[in-house]
Amino acid sequence: MKPLEGGRTGQIWRDGETVIRPSGTWTPTVHRFLRHLRSRGFVGAPEPIDITDGNREVVSYVAGRVCEDLSDPFVGSEHMLVSAARLLRDFHSASQGFLERDDEVQAWMLAPQEPREIVCHGDFxxxxxAAADGEAVGIIDFDTAHPAPRLWDLAYAVYRWAPLSDPVNPAGSFGLEDQLRRTQIFCTAYGATIEERLRLPETICTRLQALVDFMLTSAADGDETFAEDVDAGDARLYLSDIDYIGRHRDRLLKALS
Structure with missing residues (x-):
């Protein structure tokens, strides 16, 4: 086995064509959801294999290069942006029906949001x-999957892929004009309606505030991972980005409409 790099160093391992990760109370629900995706013909997600007695889950390895750094021309290209938006759209289409058909007790890491249209990924x-041959082909880490409107997932995806983050932040990759253009490209490739586009700035801010609240609550409850994130200033960064999006709301709406 070899450790996989990412947000939880030393906790996620690759063993051949499988990945071993920490499990949670939500993992059985997530595994049923992953099987649902497969039944709908969506193969861009891990295949669930097992949940061990040692609080570990085993899923199939999703091949491809993880799109980590948007400043990388391979990752930040418009072609990758378009393919990521289409991958999200296809995932949302495959997600339909699970909430109505799954008759077992459902548990989620994140609180469901109304209306419960589909199961969102929660961290797209x-x-x-994962990308292969220059296109986004797979999605990993479904811990944050939870019922919510499609727009809830689209909002966070746009925030991350544009990205709608203040360029002065450490991870800033693009200036405002490029962010606005990338937002429009992502929404068009996804197939967002005009109503969804007009609601996007407010929904992004609401989604980020929910993330901050969850982080602070989890850290206060003793979750070491979230405590480290809060200490590193992640919550402050999200609050700063909420302010940034609010300041440029009119420009964003103009670009989207």
Missing amino acids: APYNV
């Missing part, structure tokens, strides 16, 4: 997308 960011 470059670091959770």
Whole structure:
């Protein structure tokens, strides 16, 4: 086995064509959802294999290069942006029906959001997308999957892929004009309606505030991972980005409409 690099160093391992990860109370629900995706013909997600007695889950390895750094021309290209948006759209289409057909008790890491249209991924960011031959082809890490409107997932995806983050932040990759253009490209490739586009700025801010609240609550409850994230300033960065999006709301709406 060899460790996989990422947000939880030393906790996620690759063993041949499988990945071994920490499991949670939500993992049985997520595994049923992953099987649902397969039944709908969506193969861009891990195949669930096992949940061990040692609080580990085993899933298939999703081949491809993880799209970590948007400043990398391979990752930040418009071609990759378009393919990521289409991958999200295909995932949302395959997600339909699970909430109505699954008759077992469902548990989720994140609180469901109304209306419960589909199961969203919850963290459709470059670091959770695998690419091959220059296109986004797979999605990994479904811990944050939870019921919510499609727009809830689209909002966070746009925030991460544009990205709609203040360029002065350490991870800033693009200036405002490029961010606006990339937002429009992503929404068009996804097939967002005009209503969804007009609701996007407010939904992004609501989604980020929910993330901050979850991080702070989890850290206060003793979750070491989230405590480290809070200490590293992640919550402050999200709050800064909420302010950034609010300041440029009119420009964003103009670009989207």
